[in-house]
Amino acid sequence: MSLSSESLASALSRRHRYFPRVDSTNDIAKAWLLEGAPDGAAVIADEQLRGRGRLGRTWHTPPNVALALSVILKPNASLAARINMIGALGVYDLCEQVGAADVGIKWPNDVQILGRKVSGILAESTWSGEQLFGIVLGIGVNVRADFQATALNNTAINLEDFSDSRLNRVELLRFLLERIDHWYERIASDEVFMLWKNRLNMLGHQVLVGDKEGRALDVTRDGALVAELEDGERREIHAGDVFVIEADRNFE
Ligand code: BT5
Numbered sequence: 001m002s003l004s005s006e007s008l009a010s011a012l013s014r015r016h017r018y019f020p021r022v023d024s025t026n027d028i029a030k031a032w033l034l035e036g037a038p039d040g041a042a043v044i045a046d047e048q049l050r051g052r053g054r055l056g057r058t059w060h061t062p063p064n065v066a067l068a069l070s071v072i073l074k075p076n077a078s079l080a081a082r083i084n085m086i087g088a089l090g091v092y093d094l095c096e097q098v099g100a101a102d103v104g105i106k107w108p109n110d111v112q113i114l115g116r117k118v119s120g121i122l123a124e125s126t127w128s129g130e131q132l133f134g135i136v137l138g139i140g141v142n143v144r145a146d147f148q149a150t151a152l153n154n155t156a157i158n159l160e161d162f163s164d165s166r167l168n169r170v171e172l173l174r175f176l177l178e179r180i181d182h183w184y185e186r187i188a189s190d191e192v193f194m195l196w197k198n199r200l201n202m203l204g205h206q207v208l209v210g211d212k213e214g215r216a217l218d219v220t221r222d223g224a225l226v227a228e229l230e231d232g233e234r235r236e237i238h239a240g241d242v243f244v245i246e247a248d249r250n251f252e
Contacts, residue, residue: 003046003064007170012177015041021063023050026124026138029070033126033134039074040184042177051140052122054109059120059140060152067141067173071180077132079187080125081222084109085196086187087121087137090179092199094141095119097175100162104201107216107225111141112201116157118142139176143167193221209237 005018015038022028022045029043045068051059061068073083091111095103100113111119122138144160144167147153160167186192197203197219207216207227214229225237 003044003169003173008044008173011170011174012042014177017041017043019043019045021045021047021049022068024048024052024138025068025070026052026122026136029072029136029138030124030126033072033136037072037134039072039134040181041072043070043072044068044173048140052138053120054122059122060145060150061140062145065145065158066143067139067169067176069173069176070136070138071177072134073137073184074134075132075184075187080132080135082187082192083123083135083137084121084223085192086180086183087123087139089183089192089196089199090176091119091121091139091141093179094172094176095159095162098159098163098167098172100159103199105196105199106202107200107219108223113157113162115201116155117152118157118159137180141172141176143169143172196223209235 008016008018025043025045025048032041032043047063048061048068051061051068053059075083088105088109088111092103092105095111095113095118102114104112106112109121110117119139119141123135125135126133142156142158144158147156183192200219202216203218205216207214209227209229212229214227216225217228218226220226220236226234227237228234
């Protein structure tokens, strides 16, 4: 069963829109949100020409080899920061489902297998004044991409590396969306936060906070990272960029 409007229509019961090729599923989902898309609606694409990461970075989604989706969610505004957790937990479950071991979440939004990035998550909120209109939860997952000729060769990994047989992307999407629904239903519960925290692979490890070195100590309930810098200063990082230092990458 290959990825197509027909195969998705028979596999998914939720409202969704499928496109063989888009610039970015997040952009389409944001427009649909403004037109009144229902909670849980999803935009799915086979290929992205301008897949977006955070801070102007790009996300690589060649045709036939990946998952690219954006789920429109309408949580209570006080729980908006947990949407990233929902995405990461869903992808983590998907990795385990295909048999991957050593799966971990790298704060704030990467899912890694063996320390390499299999998935990136980009949650974008739309506000109408003080009111949260909705959040687009964008998720990219590598299934069988060829990274050899790219700069990602040493840092990216595919789900199919952990499976004896070819993976069916329609089935993967169905499972991932089910897990997102599962965690979204529990978004207000402590279970979501605790499990996300337990699945982080970097607490206790050295990190770079901007240009300063420090140690990742903890995370707050709304998803901020607490790091202790070399000079002993403790800092809460909300949207900053934290890199795990290479030498400390073999999370034992
Ligand atoms: C992310 O950003 O990891 C968020 C990626 C979100 C992508 C999804 S796909 C569906 C939806 N539509 C969109 O347009 N976006 C979302 P960030 O943490 O900034 O990481 C970006 C970095 O990851 C890049 O600078 C590369 O180094 C690396 N990267 C890019 N493509 C990759 C891939 N396919 N696999 C592994 N690493 C990749």
